[in-house]
Amino acid sequence: MSSNQGLFISFEGIDGAGKSTHIGRLAQAFTASGRTVVLTREPGGTALAEQLRALILNQPMDALTEALLIFAARRDHLQNVIVPALARGDVVLCDRFTDATFAYQGFGRDFDLGVLTQLELWVQTAPGLALVQPQLTLWFDLPPSVAAQRLAGARVPDKFEAQPVAFFERVASGYAAREQADPKRFARIDAQQTVDAVWLSVHAALRQRAWLP
Ligand code: TMP
Numbered sequence: 001m002s003s004n005q006g007l008f009i010s011f012e013g014i015d016g017a018g019k020s021t022h023i024g025r026l027a028q029a030f031t032a033s034g035r036t037v038v039l040t041r042e043p044g045g046t047a048l049a050e051q052l053r054a055l056i057l058n059q060p061m062d063a064l065t066e067a068l069l070i071f072a073a074r075r076d077h078l079q080n081v082i083v084p085a086l087a088r089g090d091v092v093l094c095d096r097f098t099d100a101t102f103a104y105q106g107f108g109r110d111f112d113l114g115v116l117t118q119l120e121l122w123v124q125t126a127p128g129l130a131l132v133q134p135q136l137t138l139w140f141d142l143p144p145s146v147a148a149q150r151l152a153g154a155r156v157p158d159k160f161e162a163q164p165v166a167f168f169e170r171v172a173s174g175y176a177a178r179e180q181a182d183p184k185r186f187a188r189i190d191a192q193q194t195v196d197a198v199w200l201s202v203h204a205a206l207r208q209r210a211w212l213p
Pocket of ligand 1: 100
């Protein structure tokens with residue numbers, strides 16, 4: 001791939017799956033290969049979307065309100081950060097994107113998948129463009145019981161992190177369903193390995209696509 005083509009990569013997995021370390025390492029690897037990297041996250045990534053994030057993660061609300069706020073934040077983030085960065089030819093590394101909404105709201109909260117599909121179409125279609133989706137989604141797959149042990153006592157949990165293991169079992173099955181629906185977009189990373197072995201898997205997924213040397 002030529003270096004002036006934008007690249008959109010998302011990172012997914014249940015809370016505690018350990019994606020953060022690898023997002024940083026991947027940013028360094030892309031920078032070292034001469035690419036400009038935009039590191040961002042969802043919900044969030046713009047001043048408005050970060051304000052919505054604080055509400056989404058900390059305020060109780062019904063599932064439709066939550067889904068609407070998440071997609072409102074996503075729209076602002078796409079318009080102001082992601083789409084312009086891709087147009088410049090940058091590498092966008094996004095900590096979570098729409099797969100998280102299907103996994104957490106759709107499967108975790110049992111919210112209507114048809115409504116989420118409709119919102120995905122509305123929000124991720126820019127004028128004159130096809131649906132904006134990551135070209136690659138690195139899915140850090142970890143059994144929820146292991147993630148719970150990793151998270152125990154780590155920090156004050158937000159609304160989602162405080163959910164029981166059964167919630168994360170549903171979220172994990174949501175990620176599996178998204179992968180099955182679009183397997184070419186996903187690279188499943190076994191997040192139970194050591195940090196270094198996880199990194200080798202991440203790096204291999206990028207090399208396989210010839211996006212990193
Ligand atoms: P983070 O802790 O990985 O930044 O993610 C924030 C939390 O928000 C995490 O518990 C997952 C949740 N979340 C959703 O429920 N729906 C979404 O669409 C996104 C992007 C995150």
